[in-house]
Amino acid sequence: xxxxxxxxxxxxxxxxxxxxxxxxxxxxxxVPGDFxxxxxxxxAEVREALGLNRPVWVRxxxxxGQLATGSLGSSFTGAPVIDSVMSVLPWSVTLFAxxxxxxxxxxxxxxxxxxxxxxPLSPTLVAAATASSVFPPWLALLIINLALTVVGFExxxxxRKLDEVMWDxxxxxxxxxxxxxGGMLVGxxxxxxxxxxxRLGRKLWLVRSFWLLIPAATLGxxxxxxxxxxxxxxxxxxxxxxxxxxxxxxGEVILVVAAAMAGSSTAPYTQAARAKGLxxxxxxxxxxxxxxxxxxxxxxxxxxxxxxxxxxxxxxxFSGGIGVFNPLGARSFDxxxxxxxxxxxxxxxxxxxxxxxxxxxxxxxxxxxRLIVDVVHVALDPRVEAESGVG
Amino acid sequence: MWSxxxxxxxxxxxxxxxxDKFQRRGWLRGWLGVVLAQPASRLGLGLIMIFVLGAIAQPxxxxxxxxxxxxxxxxxxxxxxxxxxxxxxxHPLGTDAFGKDALSMLLAGTAPSLIAAFAAALSAAxxxxxxxxxxxxxxxxxxxxxxxTDGALFIPIPAVMLILGADPRADRLTPLVFGLAFGVLTxxxxxxxxxxxxxxxxxxxxxxxxxxxAGASRRQIIFRHMVPALLPLAGVYAVLGAGGAIxxxxxxxxxxxxxxxxxxxxxxxxxxxxxxxxxxxQWNIIIAAGLAISLLTLGFFLLxxxxxRAAETPPVSLRE
Numbered sequence: 266x267x268x269x270x271x272x273x274x275x276x277x278x279x280x281x282x283x284x285x286x287x288x289x290x291x292x293x294x295x296v297p298g299d300f301x302x303x304x305x306x307x308x309a310e311v312r313e314a315l316g317l318n319r320p321v322w323v324r325x326x327x328x329x330g331q332l333a334t335g336s337l338g339s340s341f342t343g344a345p346v347i348d349s350v351m352s353v354l355p356w357s358v359t360l361f362a363x364x365x366x367x368x369x370x371x372x373x374x375x376x377x378x379x380x381x382x383x384x385p386l387s388p389t390l391v392a393a394a395t396a397s398s399v400f401p402p403w404l405a406l407l408i409i410n411l412a413l414t415v416v417g418f419e420x421x422x423x424x425r426k427l428d429e430v431m432w433d434x435x436x437x438x439x440x441x442x443x444x445x446x447g448g449m450l451v452g453x454x455x456x457x458x459x460x461x462x463x464r465l466g467r468k469l470w471l472v473r474s475f476w477l478l479i480p481a482a483t484l485g486x487x488x489x490x491x492x493x494x495x496x497x498x499x500x501x502x503x504x505x506x507x508x509x510x511x512x513x514x515x516g517e518v519i520l521v522v523a524a525a526m527a528g529s530s531t532a533p534y535t536q537a538a539r540a541k542g543l544x545x546x547x548x549x550x551x552x553x554x555x556x557x558x559x560x561x562x563x564x565x566x567x568x569x570x571x572x573x574x575x576x577x578x579x580x581x582x583f584s585g586g587i588g589v590f591n592p593l594g595a596r597s598f599d600x601x602x603x604x605x606x607x608x609x610x611x612x613x614x615x616x617x618x619x620x621x622x623x624x625x626x627x628x629x630x631x632x633x634x635r636l637i638v639d640v641v642h643v644a645l646d647p648r649v650e651a652e653s654g655v656g
Numbered sequence: 657m658w659s660x661x662x663x664x665x666x667x668x669x670x671x672x673x674x675x676d677k678f679q680r681r682g683w684l685r686g687w688l689g690v691v692l693a694q695p696a697s698r699l700g701l702g703l704i705m706i707f708v709l710g711a712i713a714q715p716x717x718x719x720x721x722x723x724x725x726x727x728x729x730x731x732x733x734x735x736x737x738x739x740x741x742x743x744x745x746x747h748p749l750g751t752d753a754f755g756k757d758a759l760s761m762l763l764a765g766t767a768p769s770l771i772a773a774f775a776a777a778l779s780a781a782x783x784x785x786x787x788x789x790x791x792x793x794x795x796x797x798x799x800x801x802x803x804x805t806d807g808a809l810f811i812p813i814p815a816v817m818l819i820l821g822a823d824p825r826a827d828r829l830t831p832l833v834f835g836l837a838f839g840v841l842t843x844x845x846x847x848x849x850x851x852x853x854x855x856x857x858x859x860x861x862x863x864x865x866x867x868x869x870a871g872a873s874r875r876q877i878i879f880r881h882m883v884p885a886l887l888p889l890a891g892v893y894a895v896l897g898a899g900g901a902i903x904x905x906x907x908x909x910x911x912x913x914x915x916x917x918x919x920x921x922x923x924x925x926x927x928x929x930x931x932x933x934x935x936x937x938q939w940n941i942i943i944a945a946g947l948a949i950s951l952l953t954l955g956f957f958l959l960x961x962x963x964x965r966a967a968e969t970p971p972v973s974l975r976e
Contacts (some may be wrong), residue, residue: 278805283807292819386695394961398899398953400906402924404947518664520957524964563853571900573812578907607815608911620819628810635809 267642269650273639277632281625282329288624289328292617293321315341337622346622349606354626355442357602359499360506361576361630362446366512372518373554378525378559379519381549390523396516401575405509405582412505424505425599428498443497444487450637452483457644506600510579517568525561529553530581559646568637569631577627580604603627662699690965696963707948711766727757729918733786740938744975748837750940752923753930754959757939764918768831772905773898774837776842780897781890783840789882790850792855793874795885805852812905816841821913829913831905835870838901841895847893851886858885892963900955906949 312318331338337346372393379389413421432438459475486494529535530553538548583600604625611620643650664707691697718724726734732755733739734747741747741753749758787805791798820837823830864881872880909921923945927938 279803280806281810283803284810287807287811288816291816386699390696390961391958394957395950395954398903398950398957400903400921400946400949400953402907402910403950404940406942413899461770487796522962529963564850567809567849570809570811570842573810574814574900574904577812577814578903581907581911604815608818612818623814624815627815629811631810645794 266650268470269643270636271329273636277635278589281628281632284628285332285621286325286329288621288628289325290321292621293324295627302549303462321391321459335414337459337625338618340616340622342616346618349619350583350603350626352439353562353602353623355439355446356503356600357576357580357604358626358630359442360503360600361508361572362449362601363503363577364514364579366508367507368514368518369509371515372521375515376522376561377526377554379636381528381530381545383527383552393516393519393523396512397520397616398516399513401509401513401578402582404512405506405579408505408509409412424501425438431498436492436495438495438499441492441499444490444492445496445499448483448487451494452479453637454640455479457641460644463580465612472517503600506579506583508553510575510583512642513575514572517571518565520569521564522557523563525557526553529557532556536552559642562638562642566635569634573627573631576602577607581608660852674916676715691962694965695964699871700955700958700960700962702746702761703951704959707766707770707955710763711770714760714763714766717760717763717795722760727760729756729761732756732760734795739791749944750938752926752938752941754926758923761918761923762920765920765923765945765948768919769902770950771957772831772835772838772901773952776901777894777898779836779839779844780847781839781845781882781894782845784811784851784893785843785886785890786885787844787848788851788886789878790856791852792859792882795935797938801848802852805848808841809849811841811845813838813841813845814902816907817904818911818913821908829908834908835901838917840863840896842897844899846898847890850893854886854889855882858882888963892960895956895960895963899953899960902949902953902956920949 317324328338335347337350339345340349375389375393379387380391384390412424416424427438436444456476456479459479473624484493487496530551534552535548536554538552543552580600580602581604584602584605603626606621609617609625639649692701695930718727724732734741734755734757736750737744737747737751739751741751742754743750747757747759749762751757752761787801791801817829817834817838821834858881864877867877867881906920906921906924909919910925912922912925924942927941927945931937
């Protein structure tokens with residue numbers, strides 16, 4: 266497993282370098298009117314001071330050198346880019362992780378059901394296609410207005426802001442968010458490990474009790490650190506964006522899983538299981554569902570660019586900015602994530618290093634997601650590891 | 657139990673019918689027949705056709721019943737009502753805060769979206785097809801292309817499209833350019849990955865071996881065997897790319913970042929920005945424009961799901 270993951274990590278890093286270079290060159294050539302042009306007649310001096318008049322490949326090489334040391338360079342205002350990226354990164358990561366979890370938790374059972382039934386225009390499939398093709402800012406607007414009507418103005422107002430008294434003392438939101446993401450990651454990987462071990466274990470009841478034990482243990486760790494109320498506050502704040510992104514993600518997952526399940530209801534192994542006298546639900550879950558899990562996972566991994574694109578769009582729909590939604594006539598929601606710093610600092614203030622830094626952060630996020638998918642893939646199917654060793 | 661057997665028999669029968677169609681009519685017409693046999697893709701094509709008709713309808717409406725000075729999507733103004741007007745017979749979707757007719761603006765936004773969608777479909781399919789067949793046939797170039805695909809998989813496409821259209825004054829992101837760029841990015845990332853995984857086993861197929869032994873060149877193998885076999889799946893990614901392009905174009909227009917001034921996203925943008933002096937949110941415009949984006953995208957997605965089913969019914973030459 267370690268060797269396989271290392272190989273995937275190296276190839277992923279190579280891809281990341283290509284991606285970062287493309288982003289650097291594209292934004293250098295295409296973003297019109299550089300930062301210095303803001304200063305009018307003093308533009309030449311600013312360009313000289315920032316080194317913007319050197320050839321592009323020199324700057325690219327210097328930037329790659331900085332990237333190798335883990336820093337993202339400094340922005341045109343002199344502040345390190347890594348600081349502004351790290352100040353918003355936990356929000357984006359948490360939103361992405363929670364939404365993907367929601368999407369998978371809703372999508373896999375519904376997708377299996379719809380795919381096993383195998384009717385092309387079943388309500389689930391049409392709803393899923395609608396959810397994954399909906400215009401995200403519109404969805405965000407609907408969700409905000411729905412929340413306003415359902416919970417009322419008072420509760421909505423509490424929902425969209427963090428409790429100021431509670432957050433006066435450390436730990437601050439970013440730290441807590443990292444703990445949340447870390448807990449989810451460790452818990453998830455433990456679950457995979459248990460799933461892998463459960464194939465070997467005889468005492469099934471012992472193994473099965475782990476499924477509940479792991480989330481309980483995660484909650485227990487958070488509670489013992491005394492951050493549980495803070496987590497609840499954060500989850501309330503982030504719940505509306507998660508609902509929006511989770512809806513589109515669930516639609517996507519349903520479509521992919523149903524497509525992978527298509528035809529499984531007439532497959533020979535299903536006939537055998539049916540002849541054995543198993544119930545439809547059991548066949549769907551234990552036989553067809555497991556057999557079609559692998560193609561579903563590889564298709565979901567190929568859909569990663571769409572998921573990241575959705576993250577960018579949903580984030581900007583919930584950030585009070587250009588396209589601000591004002592059902593209250595005021596800034597109604599203020600979710601600041603990676604896409605906010607791409608738009609507001611990167612484009613509007615023409616601070617290109619920040620935009621590229623945020624894009625690289627999204628790339629690193631994608632790399633980590635891909636490695637997690639690899640771990641799950643190998644845990645479910647050892648052939649993946651063996652085949653990659655040969656090739 | 658009996659119902660299961662009956663469904664199996666019905667399924668086999670449909671496969672046989674599809675096979676007959678292939679053999680009698682040549683692969684392209686047979687394939688179209690299989691696509692149209694899917695209810696999902698019929699519905700999808702119907703939705704797309706509604707929008708195509710809408711784009712065609714606007715000039716006809718201007719020529720017949722819509723006076724230009726009232727209904728022009730950029731400068732029209734109706735002196736007889738107070739703006740924004742609610743939905744009436746003369747203004748079926750109402751007017752916006754500037755007095756322009758909402759239905760007229762909606763129809764004007766149809767053509768840019770369709771152009772972007774078709775451009776994206778075409779470029780996504782051709783880039784994915786070209787990259788996959790080159791990777792399968794030429795080893796050295798293929799390695800370079802693999803690295804490019806791996807890198808492209810990291811790209812959040814909407815953010816890159818924002819870089820392309822970063823300056824609102826630049827006016828260079830026309831629907832055609834937008835669609836082409838979006839399609840290239842989609843095709844080079846997820847499209848190329850999926851087609852590649854289909855193309856590599858194809859090179860080991862017996863009939864490709866036979867062609868090679870018979871002296872076929874690489875180019876002949878690509879155009880005679882690889883491309884026809886990959887085309888259905890490329891079609892799926894073309895249509896998915898078109899759907900994504902519409903949503904992303906709406907997103908950019910909603911941030912006022914595109915060259916087209918009468919986009920659906922622009923409609924939402926203005927409905928949101930003018931709400932303070934329009935006296936509230938104009939739900940009629942927002943719902944209409946949002947629904948237009950969603951329904952056209954849904955049309956492409958349904959077509960794609962039908963295509964995928966057709967693509968998974970292998971052509972006669974690949975069976976048994």
